[in-house]
Amino acid sequence: MTRPIVLGRTVDDETRCAHYATPLDVVAIKFVCCDTYYPCFECHDESAGHAVIVRPRDRRDEPGILCGACGSELSTDVYQRALADGAACPRCGAGWNPACSLYAHLYFAD
Numbered sequence: 001m002t003r004p005i006v007l008g009r010t011v012d013d014e015t016r017c018a019h020y021a022t023p024l025d026v027v028a029i030k031f032v033c034c035d036t037y038y039p040c041f042e043c044h045d046e047s048a049g050h051a052v053i054v055r056p057r058d059r060r061d062e063p064g065i066l067c068g069a070c071g072s073e074l075s076t077d078v079y080q081r082a083l084a085d086g087a088a089c090p091r092c093g094a095g096w097n098p099a100c101s102l103y104a105h106l107y108f109a110d
Contacts, residue, residue, distance in 0.1 A: 008043025
């Protein structure tokens, strides 16, 4: 399986970046404004050259999250449910940072 390209200041092949690099920071977000994966909003802000557009509610069933541990693309609905249910990838079981839910408003429309 070929993994999507992740832009930004990544520090390893599991999508950790210069801003968030704990063992649990293995998620990248596909920004709808540019249809590109970045590890975080800060990486997008530094690199993209345009403002973030949050993912509209009616596009939450589309692939928009990349698990850096296994390379699976997940919908944002699946991702948010997984965060609420224990913060782990439903495909590979890799732990995710539960604090990411604090930043959901920067990525996903309510």
